[in-house]
Amino acid sequence: xxxxxxxxxxxxxxxxxxGLEKVDGHAKFKEDIWExxxxxxxxxxxxxxxxxxEKGGVxxxxxxxPLPKAMQAYFNVGDVDFxxxxxxxxxxxxxxxxxxxxxxxxxxxxxxxxxxxxxxWFGGGQDLTPYYLFEEDAKHFHQTCKNACDKHNxxxxxxxxxxxxxxxxxxxxxxxxxxxxxxxDHCTASEDFTLENWYDFVxxxxxxxxxxxxxxxxxxxxxxxxxxxxxxxEIRRGRYVEFNLVHDKxxxxxxxxxxxxxSILMSLPPHxxxxxxxxxxxxxxxxxxxxxxxxPVDWI
Numbered sequence: 001x002x003x004x005x006x007x008x009x010x011x012x013x014x015x016x017x018x019g020l021e022k023v024d025g026h027a028k029f030k031e032d033i034w035e036x037x038x039x040x041x042x043x044x045x046x047x048x049x050x051x052x053x054e055k056g057g058v059x060x061x062x063x064x065x066p067l068p069k070a071m072q073a074y075f076n077v078g079d080v081d082f083x084x085x086x087x088x089x090x091x092x093x094x095x096x097x098x099x100x101x102x103x104x105x106x107x108x109x110x111x112x113x114x115x116x117x118x119x120x121w122f123g124g125g126q127d128l129t130p131y132y133l134f135e136e137d138a139k140h141f142h143q144t145c146k147n148a149c150d151k152h153n154x155x156x157x158x159x160x161x162x163x164x165x166x167x168x169x170x171x172x173x174x175x176x177x178x179x180x181x182x183x184x185d186h187c188t189a190s191e192d193f194t195l196e197n198w199y200d201f202v203x204x205x206x207x208x209x210x211x212x213x214x215x216x217x218x219x220x221x222x223x224x225x226x227x228x229x230x231x232x233x234e235i236r237r238g239r240y241v242e243f244n245l246v247h248d249k250x251x252x253x254x255x256x257x258x259x260x261x262x263s264i265l266m267s268l269p270p271h272x273x274x275x276x277x278x279x280x281x282x283x284x285x286x287x288x289x290x291x292x293x294x295x296p297v298d299w300i
Contacts, residue, residue, distance in 0.1 A: 001120065001195060002062075002083055005107040005202075009060045009087040010043075012105075012206050016058050016089065017045055019210045023217050024050040029058065034260050039065035040083075044263045047091075048270075052098070052221050056091035057266035063257065067110065070256040080118065081111045084257075087206070088250065090267040091213075096233035097223040099130035099137065100178070100240065101213050102267070104250060105206045122198045123185035126209055127164055128216075129178030129240060131233045133289045135299075137216045138179050142299040144212035145182050145205070152201040153193075157300070160184045165296040170243050175293040177243045181212075232286050234273040241268055 017029050027050030035041035042061030047053050062085035072078065086106030093100065105124035112118050128141045142161070149156035164183035169176055182205060189195040244251050244267050254264035280286030 001199065002085060002107060002109060005122075005199065006060075006062050006085045008203055008206070009085065009105065012087055012203075013043065013045065013058055013060050016087075016210060019214060020047065020053065020056070020058070020091070023214055023221075024052045026051040027053065032262075034263070036063050036065075036258065036260065038258060039063060042260065042263060044260070044266065046266060050094075052093055052095070052217060054092050054094040055270045056089070057263070058087070058089040059263050059266060060087045061085060061260075061263065063259070068257055071253065074252075074256075075110075077110065079113065081113070081115075083109045083111075084253075086124070088267075089209075092237070092269040093217065093221070095221055095223060096131045096225050096229040097134075097220040098217055099128050099220075100237075100269075101129070102127055103206075103209050105202050107202075120188065120195065121185075122187040122195075122202045124202055124205065125160065125164055125181060125183035126205065126212060127168055127178055127181035127183070128213075129236075130289065131236050132229070132285055133179075133292055134216075134220070137219070138297070138299045140215060141179075141181060141212050144208050146300055148204045148208040149182070149201075151204055152197070156184075156201070157182075161298075168243065170239060170247065172246065173239060173242070175239070175290065176296055177240060177293075179292060179299070180296060231273065232280070234269075234271055235275055235278055236289075237269040237272045238274045241272055244268065 021028055027047050029045040029047045032044040040063035042059060044059045046057045048055050064083040067080050067082045086104060088104045090102045103126035107122050109117055110119040146157040160182040161180060164180040165176060167183045187198045251264060280290060
């Protein structure tokens with residue numbers, strides 16, 4: 001399964017990068033191949049200063065070795081070995097009317113010292129972080145997520161949408177990072193849903209990413225914006241950074257397993273503001289977004 005899924009994310013990286021380069025029309029992804037001293041490595045691809053994307057990355061990695069002490073405590077296990085692979089992407093567009101997007105699809109195994117597999121699971125999801133709220137965009141993104149889920153289980157969308165709203169919650173701000181999507185983790189085999197079934201589901205979601213995001217980018221990338229719109233985008237990007245550095249489990253896992261720092265922090269936008277005690281103007285489009293972030297919406 002690990003070889004099968006790693007082959008899948010290699011191909012998916014190629015597909016997504018090609019799709020995004022076509023949308024941008026100018027910038028190309030730079031590739032960086034790296035190795036992890038403890039075992040494994042990855043292929044980082046980053047785009048910067050494009051027509052559409054100010055900064056973004058579509059990264060894959062497959063790492064293995066002894067599970068570090070800090071992560072043993074986190075997983076509540078003893079001295080075990082692990083294998084983890086996944087694709088992680090974040091895109092920060094220039095135009096404030098185009099949303100930031102994040103997605104991740106991953107697979108994890110743990111082994112005892114005799115090499116026996118003691119645990120294995122899938123995780124992942126995709127979520128949207130707009131700076132200005134276009135309800136039709138939110139509905140399109142969520143409908144695409146639901147369509148992918150419904151092919152495998154009619155209960156998945158509502159379950160994983162709720163988990164997404166709960167996970168991407170900036171508790172110290174009492175607001176969501178964005179308008180959500182899907183989030184699932186520790187998806188293990190059962191009598192009703194085998195590991196092969198989970199593979200089929202996760203790859204279905206991965207294959208839906210470009211369909212979920214690209215039409216929104218195409219619709220918004222030429223919209224006019226003001227310096228005030230840009231300021232608001234940078235202030236909201238600050239909240240994005242706060243979540244990633246304070247709450248995100250993927251960032252924590254990378255830092256605790258001696259991950260490649262440039263790849264881990266690829267998710268951080270290049271231009272960000274932190275304005276003291278900032279509040280949007282009453283009745284403004286900016287306030288409309290905040291209202292939704294404080295009270296997540298059922299878009300379908």
